[in-house]
Amino acid sequence: MNPAFVIGQIRVKDPARWDTYRAQVPATLVPWQGEVLMRGTRLQVFAGATAHTDTVVLRFPDAAAARGWHDSPAYQALVPLREAAAEVLLVAYEGG
Numbered sequence: 530m531n532p533a534f535v536i537g538q539i540r541v542k543d544p545a546r547w548d549t550y551r552a553q554v555p556a557t558l559v560p561w562q563g564e565v566l567m568r569g570t571r572l573q574v575f576a577g578a579t580a581h582t583d584t585v586v587l588r589f590p591d592a593a594a595a596r597g598w599h600d601s602p603a604y605q606a607l608v609p610l611r612e613a614a615a616e617v618l619l620v621a622y623e624g625g
Contacts, residue, residue, distance in 0.1 A: 530591050531591065531592075531624055532588055532589060532590060532591065532623075532625075533589045533591055533592045533594065533621055533623055533624065534566075534586060534587065534588055534589075534622045534624050535563075535587040535589070535598075535622075536586050536587075536620050536622065537584065538579065538583075538584055538618040538620075539582065539583040539584065539585065539615050539616070539618075540580050540582055541583060542613075542614060542616065543613060543614045543615070547614040550607055550610045551568075553607055557598060557601060557603040558587065558598060560597075561594040561595070561597050561598035561601070562590050563587050563588065563594065563598050564588050565585065565586075565587055568583070568585045568586075569584050569585075570582060571584070580616075581616075583615075588624075
């Protein structure tokens, strides 16, 4: 069983709403054994171009847990707040 990683590329539109959203996400990870590996703000773009200023990396035990978290009622309840606060690209990856 390979772990799954969810990477979010973020451009914050409303910092106050974003802070509210970020504070609520960790509790939604717990039932799925998810964890925040890294939250960071862009230092420098070495190649290409991006409008995203922030990144988050989440780790789950497997792809089913990552999907379960994303589709859970607890996380889905936060999606409207996320969309009001930021432009977010979420992509899941299988790791090894």
